[in-house]
Amino acid sequence: MFNRWLFGLLFLSVILTVSCSKHSRVLKSGDNDLKYEVAIDLYEKGDYYRAIQLFDQLIAIYRGTERLEVINYYYAHCYYHQGDYLLASYYFKRYAQNYPSNPRAEECMFMNAYCYYLDSPRYSLDQTNTYEAIKEMQIFINVFPQSDSIKTCNAIIDKLRDKLEKKATEIGIQYYKTRHYKAAITSFENVMEDFPDSENREQIFYFMMKSYFFYAIYSVDEKQDERYQAAVEIYNDIMYLFPETKYQRELKTMHRNATDKLAN
Numbered sequence: 390m391f392n393r394w395l396f397g398l399l400f401l402s403v404i405l406t407v408s409c410s411k412h413s414r415v416l417k418s419g420d421n422d423l424k425y426e427v428a429i430d431l432y433e434k435g436d437y438y439r440a441i442q443l444f445d446q447l448i449a450i451y452r453g454t455e456r457l458e459v460i461n462y463y464y465a466h467c468y469y470h471q472g473d474y475l476l477a478s479y480y481f482k483r484y485a486q487n488y489p490s491n492p493r494a495e496e497c498m499f500m501n502a503y504c505y506y507l508d509s510p511r512y513s514l515d516q517t518n519t520y521e522a523i524k525e526m527q528i529f530i531n532v533f534p535q536s537d538s539i540k541t542c543n544a545i546i547d548k549l550r551d552k553l554e555k556k557a558t559e560i561g562i563q564y565y566k567t568r569h570y571k572a573a574i575t576s577f578e579n580v581m582e583d584f585p586d587s588e589n590r591e592q593i594f595y596f597m598m599k600s601y602f603f604y605a606i607y608s609v610d611e612k613q614d615e616r617y618q619a620a621v622e623i624y625n626d627i628m629y630l631f632p633e634t635k636y637q638r639e640l641k642t643m644h645r646n647a648t649d650k651l652a653n
Contacts, residue, residue: 412439421450429463437467458488465497469504475518478504478525499538502526506545512556519549554584558593565596570604573597591627595636598623602643605650617647 412427428443444464451457465480481501485494502525509519526542526549533539561576577597580587587593598620605616624644627634634640 412442421447425451425456425460428460432463432467435470437470441467441471458484458491461487462493462497465500469500474504474508478502478508482525495533495536495538498529498532499536499542502529502542503545506549509549509552512552512559516553516556519552523549550584554580554587554589557583558589561593561600562596565600568603568607570600570607573600574604591631591634591636594623594627594630595634595640598627598640598643602647605647614651617650620644620647621651 424443424447428440428447431437431440431443441464444460444467447460448457448464451460461480461484465477465484468474468477468480478501481497481504485498485501488494502522505518505522505525509516509522523546526546529536530539530542536542557576557580561573561580564570564573564576574597577593577600580593581590581597601616601620601623605613605620608616621644624640624647627636627640
């Protein structure tokens with residue numbers, strides 16, 4: 390059993406050595422047609438790392454020729470399949486810009502935006518690439534309004550906006566929890582302005598009312614009434630929009646206390 394395993398390991402080692410040796414010879418070869426054929430073959434076999442090594446050489450060699458268009462197309466896809474989405478995005482966009490009339494330009498423009506989407510991190514991290522993905526998706530929609538990918542683009546934009554909304558809401562909640570009530574109010578107001586159709590409006594209004602209520606408590610006397618009044622108005626909005634809100638008991642207590650303060 391051990392001998393069979395050892396033989397298999399040695400056989401695999403020989404294959405890898407021969408394969409690497411062959412690839413090394415092709416890299417050093419002066420036969421550019423061979424390099425081109427091997428690079429395409431490696432790509433089709435899923436060996437993107439070694440395909441990139443050959444494409445790197447071929448880009449300089451075929452600059453200014455028709456073959457460069459094909460090389461650039463495969464080159465971008467190699468980085469995409471390796472999971473290097475930022476580089477892939479760059480090369481997809483450059484392809485679309487360099488060959489705008491090529492039938493592949495639409496695909497590459499979409500892939501440029503799609504790579505930013507794939508590189509968008511979870512909501513708690515920096516969302517620079519999320520904003521970039523939305524921007525690039527919108528550019529694609531504007532440039533190719535009849536594309537079959539429009540529906541996919543809109544779905545991705547909605548998903549990315551949900552992530553931005555979640556991050557913005559969590560920032561407001563953190564301000565509230567750390568008793569930075571003025572900052573919390575500003576954050577929640579911005580969320581409602583940027584995402585007026587949010588599915589989390591009930592939660593946002595809840596924290597906004599609490600923020601105004603406690604902001605009023607810790608305010609100087611001459612500022613308290615207007616902040617208690619703001620809390621009351623938000624309470625009325627909540628009860629109108631969400632009459633069966635799960636926060637009803639807590640909000641009613643705050644509303645009663647706020648109206649009592651305003652009456653005194």
